[in-house]
Amino acid sequence: MAEAAVMDDHVVDDTIAKRNAIVLAGGQMLGGACSTILMTISGIIGTTLAPHPSWATVPITAFVLGQAMTTLPAGIYMRRLGRRLGFMIGSLFAVAGGLTCVAALIFGRFDVFLLGTALCGCFQAHVQYYRFAAADTASAAFRPKAISWVLVGGVAAAILGPQLVIFSRDLLAPVTFAGSFMVLAILATISFALMTQVRGSRPRARGGPSGRPFSEILRQPRLVVAIACGMISYSLMSLVMTAAPIAMLACNYGVADAALAIQWHALSMFAPSFFTGHLINRFGKERVAATGMVLLAGCGIVSLSGVDLAHFWGALILLGLGWNFGFVGATAMVTDFCRPEERNKVQALNEFCVFASVATASFMSGRLLDLFGWETVNIAIFPGVAIALVLIFLLLRHTRTNPHAA
Numbered sequence: 001m002a003e004a005a006v007m008d009d010h011v012v013d014d015t016i017a018k019r020n021a022i023v024l025a026g027g028q029m030l031g032g033a034c035s036t037i038l039m040t041i042s043g044i045i046g047t048t049l050a051p052h053p054s055w056a057t058v059p060i061t062a063f064v065l066g067q068a069m070t071t072l073p074a075g076i077y078m079r080r081l082g083r084r085l086g087f088m089i090g091s092l093f094a095v096a097g098g099l100t101c102v103a104a105l106i107f108g109r110f111d112v113f114l115l116g117t118a119l120c121g122c123f124q125a126h127v128q129y130y131r132f133a134a135a136d137t138a139s140a141a142f143r144p145k146a147i148s149w150v151l152v153g154g155v156a157a158a159i160l161g162p163q164l165v166i167f168s169r170d171l172l173a174p175v176t177f178a179g180s181f182m183v184l185a186i187l188a189t190i191s192f193a194l195m196t197q198v199r200g201s202r203p204r205a206r207g208g209p210s211g212r213p214f215s216e217i218l219r220q221p222r223l224v225v226a227i228a229c230g231m232i233s234y235s236l237m238s239l240v241m242t243a244a245p246i247a248m249l250a251c252n253y254g255v256a257d258a259a260l261a262i263q264w265h266a267l268s269m270f271a272p273s274f275f276t277g278h279l280i281n282r283f284g285k286e287r288v289a290a291t292g293m294v295l296l297a298g299c300g301i302v303s304l305s306g307v308d309l310a311h312f313w314g315a316l317i318l319l320g321l322g323w324n325f326g327f328v329g330a331t332a333m334v335t336d337f338c339r340p341e342e343r344n345k346v347q348a349l350n351e352f353c354v355f356a357s358v359a360t361a362s363f364m365s366g367r368l369l370d371l372f373g374w375e376t377v378n379i380a381i382f383p384g385v386a387i388a389l390v391l392i393f394l395l396l397r398h399t400r401t402n403p404h405a406a
Contacts, residue, residue, distance in 0.1 A: 016199060017138035021149040023197045024130040027087065028153030029160065030191040031127035032266070034094055034184045036161025038063055038120055040262045041169070041177050043246045043366070044255065049110040057366030060242050062114040064362050066093075066121020067128070068355035074125050075348025083133045084198040090126025091192035093119050098185030105178040116181070123188060125351065132347045133198065135335050141281075144332045148277035151328065154270025162263035166256055217346060225395045226333030229289045230354045232388045233326030235361035236296050236381050240303070240319050241265060242365040244312065247374040251307050261312050268320030276328045285332045286392050292326025293388045300381035307374070315378075326388070 039060065046056035070093075078086035097119030104113035134146040164183050171179025218224060244265075245258040280288050299318040305311055334350050368377050 014139050014142045017134065017142055017146055018149075020137060020198060021134040021146045023194065023199075024134050024150045025153035026194050027191055028127065028130055028150050029156040030187045030194065031094075031124065031130070032154040032157025032270070033161040033164065034098075034120065034187050034191075035124055035127070036157055036262060036266050037165055037180050037184050038117060039241065040162055040165050040245060040259050041180060041255075042117055043242060044249065044258070045105070045113065045177055046110075046366075047246065047249075049104075049108065049113060051110065054367055054370035056246055056370070057242050057362055059114055059117045060238075061359055061363040061366075063117040063121040063124070064238065064355055064359040066097075066118035067125040068121075068352060068359050070122040070125035071128070071351040071355055072348045074129065075345065075351070078129065079345075083129070083136070084195060087126055087130070087133075087195040087198060088192055090123050091188050091195060093126070094123035094188030094191070095185050097121075097123065098181045098183075098188060101181035101184070102172070102178045105175050105181070120184070125355070128351055128355075129347065131331060132335070143335060144280045144285075144328075145277035147328060147331055147335075148273040148275075151270050151273035151276075151324070154273070155267060158263055158266030158270055161266065162259040165259045169255070221395055221398055222333060223346075225286075225391045226330050227350050227353050228391055229293075229388050230327055230330035230334070230350060231357040232384045233289070233292055233296065233323055233330060234354050235357040236384050237269075237319055237323040237327075238358045239361040239365045239368075239380060240299065240377060241316065242362045243369045243374065243377045244316060246366075246369060247307075247377075248312055250374075251312075253309065253312075257309065261309075261316050264313055265316035265320045268317040269323050270320075272321060272324040273328065276324060279325075280329060280332050285329045286396055287329075289326050289329030289333070290389060290392045292322045292324065292329060293385045293392075295322030295325060296381055297385045298322070300378045300385075303378040304375060 042059040042063065043057050046059050047053065050056050050058060074086060074090065077089075097116045100116030100119060101113055102116075104110070104116055131147045131150045134150045135143045138146040165177075165180050168179040168183045169177050172182065173179075241262070244261065248258045248261060249255075276288065295318050299315045299322060302311055302318060303315040334346065364380075365377060368380065
């Protein structure tokens with residue numbers, strides 16, 4: 001018998017929530033594959049198209065800026081139009097972005113390439129809402145599992161994306177990697193069709209309650225810590241992952257080595273989602289997020305130990321694991337604070353904060369790598385981890401002394 005819970009004055013049947021989670025997991029697979037393709041090769045393309053080596057990661061920065069700039073508008077119009085139509089619109093951004101990148105590579109235009117990656121980022125802003133959409137119709141007990149189910153789609157993406165890079169990089173020879181972006185556009189087209197199957201996410205009527213003002217919402221310590229942990233876990237992951245393929249090529253490893261390293265990284269990002277929801281229910285969101293921070297620190301330690309292929313792979317695996325525990329834990333914390341009428345705006349605020357920090361991290365990644373080297377990129381992990389752990393510790397202490405506090 002399906003679980004049920006009262007939410008928004010209606011009985012929520014987890015049968016619908018489970019169906020949505022499966023559909024959105026498929027969307028996560030396609031969207032994640034698009035992201036993995038772009039993340040694997042954009043920095044490498046940047047080294048050849050950019051006017052200066054320190055700009056090599058700017059295409060990834062444009063991608064993340066596209067996410068950040070679209071997050072708030074997407075949250076607003078999905079509130080009016082509904083999740084399904086909003087997600088369909090998001091897929092069209094990636095179709096346009098993939099084709100724009102193909103044109104940019106054919107004509108050797110760095111500025112057009114930045115436009116294409118930014119459009120792909122607009123798509124990813126919508127993909128980031130998939131986990132929230134799965135949680136919207138779920139009971140309190142199923143909500144962490146619904147988030148994890150969606151992120152499990154990233155496991156397939158982790159396998160699919162890098163293999164598609166290896167398969168398609170010379171598909172439109174002699175223009176290297178143009179075929180990869182053509183494949184990206186095809187994946188986005190399939191995503192558009194899949195998003196038509198999202199159910200149970202209705203647009204909210206105009207003039208309805210809008211909930212508390214942000215000034216009141218942001219006075220809740222748990223929400224502030226949740227947003228901060230999401231920002232730190234994602235930005236640190238972006239900082240290291242963006243620089244890793246370029247650093248590997250500088251150490252005389254090939255494109256296939258870099259693609260496989262990103263594949264193992266992406267697998268470690270999403271494979272734990274099979275059990276992260278269970279861990280959250282058993283140990284609590286804060287402790288899972290704290291574990292993620294410790295794993296991120298482990299990534300820095302392994303990276304600083306050497307530049308053998310095993311060091312790169314081991315560090316990127318720990319980086320993915322740390323992101324999963326930190327980000328899923330933080331996401332589950334955010335969903336605790338959303339009254340039904342506040343969901344869209346609180347989620348949009350969270351996503352904007354996260355991807356603004358990720359855009360900064362991806363840009364700084366290229367600068368740090370060019371000016372100071374791979375070691376400095378990894379040293380930068382530790383201050384962020386320390387801040388997050390202190391915040392979680394203070395939150396847990398505050399919760400013990402104020403058990404009824406929000």
